[in-house]
Amino acid sequence: MTDTLTTRSARAPLAAPAxxxxxxxxxxxxxxxxxxLLFSGPYLVFxxxxxxxxxxxxxxxxFHDFFFAAPxxxxxxxxxxxDNFVTALTDPAVIRSxxxxxxxxxxxxxxxxxxxxxLATALNRITRLRTFLRVSYYVPYVTASxxxxxxxxxxxxxxGFVNQVLGPLAPDPSWLINEQLAMPTIAIFVTxxxxxxxxxxxxxxxxxxxxxxxxSASTDGAGAIRSFFSVTVPGVRSATVLVLLxxxxxxxxxxxxxxxxTGGGGPNGASASPVLIMYQRGLQQGQPDVAAAIGIILVIxxxxxxxxxxxxxxxxxx
Amino acid sequence: MTxxxxxxxxxxxxxxxxxGAIVRGIVLxxxxxxxxxxxxxxxxxxxxxxxxxxxxxxFPNPGNLTLDNYVAINSRINLLTGLVNSGIxxxxxxxxxxxxxxxxxxSLAMLQWRGRSATFALALxxxxxxxxxxxxxxxxxxxxxxxxxxxxxxxxxxxxINSTAVVIFRAYFLQLPKELFEAARIDGAxxxxxxxxVAIPLVRPALVTVVLLTFIGPWNEFLWPFLVTKDAALQxxxxxxxxxxxxxxASAANPFGAILAGALVLAAPxxxxxxxxxxxxxxxxxxxxxxx
Numbered sequence: 001m002t003d004t005l006t007t008r009s010a011r012a013p014l015a016a017p018a019x020x021x022x023x024x025x026x027x028x029x030x031x032x033x034x035x036x037l038l039f040s041g042p043y044l045v046f047x048x049x050x051x052x053x054x055x056x057x058x059x060x061x062x063f064h065d066f067f068f069a070a071p072x073x074x075x076x077x078x079x080x081x082x083d084n085f086v087t088a089l090t091d092p093a094v095i096r097s098x099x100x101x102x103x104x105x106x107x108x109x110x111x112x113x114x115x116x117x118x119l120a121t122a123l124n125r126i127t128r129l130r131t132f133l134r135v136s137y138y139v140p141y142v143t144a145s146x147x148x149x150x151x152x153x154x155x156x157x158x159x160g161f162v163n164q165v166l167g168p169l170a171p172d173p174s175w176l177i178n179e180q181l182a183m184p185t186i187a188i189f190v191t192x193x194x195x196x197x198x199x200x201x202x203x204x205x206x207x208x209x210x211x212x213x214x215x216s217a218s219t220d221g222a223g224a225i226r227s228f229f230s231v232t233v234p235g236v237r238s239a240t241v242l243v244l245l246x247x248x249x250x251x252x253x254x255x256x257x258x259x260x261x262t263g264g265g266g267p268n269g270a271s272a273s274p275v276l277i278m279y280q281r282g283l284q285q286g287q288p289d290v291a292a293a294i295g296i297i298l299v300i301x302x303x304x305x306x307x308x309x310x311x312x313x314x315x316x317x318x
Numbered sequence: 319m320t321x322x323x324x325x326x327x328x329x330x331x332x333x334x335x336x337x338g339a340i341v342r343g344i345v346l347x348x349x350x351x352x353x354x355x356x357x358x359x360x361x362x363x364x365x366x367x368x369x370x371x372x373x374x375x376x377f378p379n380p381g382n383l384t385l386d387n388y389v390a391i392n393s394r395i396n397l398l399t400g401l402v403n404s405g406i407x408x409x410x411x412x413x414x415x416x417x418x419x420x421x422x423x424x425s426l427a428m429l430q431w432r433g434r435s436a437t438f439a440l441a442l443x444x445x446x447x448x449x450x451x452x453x454x455x456x457x458x459x460x461x462x463x464x465x466x467x468x469x470x471x472x473x474x475x476x477x478x479i480n481s482t483a484v485v486i487f488r489a490y491f492l493q494l495p496k497e498l499f500e501a502a503r504i505d506g507a508x509x510x511x512x513x514x515x516v517a518i519p520l521v522r523p524a525l526v527t528v529v530l531l532t533f534i535g536p537w538n539e540f541l542w543p544f545l546v547t548k549d550a551a552l553q554x555x556x557x558x559x560x561x562x563x564x565x566x567x568a569s570a571a572n573p574f575g576a577i578l579a580g581a582l583v584l585a586a587p588x589x590x591x592x593x594x595x596x597x598x599x600x601x602x603x604x605x606x607x608x609x610x
Contacts, residue, residue: 003386030431031429031430034431034432035425035429036425036428036434037424039424040421040433041427041436042418042422042479043419043421043422043441043479044422046479047440047481049453050410052458053455054452055451057455058452060429061458062369066458068458069377072416105462114336117343119346119349123346124343125342127337127348128343131596133350134596136349136350136353137353139353140353140594144537144538144556144585145538145556145582146540146581146584147556147559147581147585148536150562150578151356151357151359151360151363153360154360154578155359155372156364157574159371161372161373164373189496192353194351195353224338257565260563264564274450275453275541276493277451278450282453282454283457288458291454292455295453295454296451299450302448
């Protein structure tokens, strides 16, 4: 996604000489309108200060014996090589959290892609009640996680509404205090919460699928299901790549839900996420160096997953 | 499916397509029910005197309705303070996005300068930078080195300019006719004047979209303000409600009622804002913001 857009915008300056001849003498060191740099200056400073520098700093922290000290105090923080990474990877709680987030992604990502595409396709075709339905699907997405977590705690508690409806079929121990079910329940909760955003992305992509393709598919005798698989699915492939990437990155960031729904990653660490462990190790136990190392390992894993997704879904258009 | 769009030419399939439309309607209707029911249940639950998780409890029972839960939650976490703090946090981000984000979006769309395409690529890239990579260094820098823990500035700083908003602004400014701006420039209008009196009035719908989109982020944000605010008087509502859920709710008479009352107060401003302005929350606007 980013690649195609970068090339598109990189092409733009080539067009400049054609209409910019009269400004030739203003000098080309900063481009035709150096004012643009001034206008974007605050944003660039912001990106450097809040994204670029911290990413570099994170790597520094992960490779040093880093601890919190009073501001201004002179402390020695020696380079320790891969020590923090070794500490992180030999900690069973860390390994458990990576496995947990793996379970989360295996449930959340495919479910998100399938449900959002199916619902977006249906929403795109419907004429009546369209606004009402669209708004219904977006509401969980625009609502604060903390607020919807409160509802789910109530709905999925031991004698809560869901178990009352299920009656004898209710799991024991209940959803969020069951080691096998805690993470899948959270994965389904997050799918529900975020689905509206992905429906929105697919709705945008569906507008770009040429109507003629559906017409020729139906002339060839393809039914609704056939044309969904042979026209819609390939037609929105670039959106699918984006949905996969964003849902994987968002899923790897999981924190609020295990922190609140399962009382900090319980039962027995079965729903602890890597970010939750980073919070506990880094800020609660004062080991920011180990926490930074966990963050870097997690990002590398996410990049590998994103690369694999891209290889299989991206197709030849990139 | 296609027959819906062209019923006259596709007579033979119209029976099939009507069945398809019915199936679609049922699937979408059931889905919407699944999406809305928890919100309905939040309202009901927040009004119950004694918690009733049974199936009958899902229907309002006049004998079991009360506003006590709102009083209870307000006595534990000051709802007004929480709302004001959430408002200051969100307002700071809106201010930064509308001053510096608009300027950046305008210069990316309208001005030719060195580094423009690199800046645009950055604006797209930072949207997928995972927060877990930034969490520890930002905490060390902002809370420890700059001493901005328990401070509105420290809360706002990492979100100050919304990159999605920059990309949306750029996309809207790109659609404006260039001739209009060339003519005004020849008349001697400065770029700031052009932005203020020509460009902004022409992209007013985009401004509403960006307000909605930018509002949702900080208002709903939990992790960052949770990390940097320990002082209850400065915590946004999402943080104080979460602290209530994890620590003190067990001591309340009707913990679920109180939690749900707090959740409703937290959710209501965004949901109302969203429903009022939902027609600005369209797929094309937001889609362009994420994809460029």
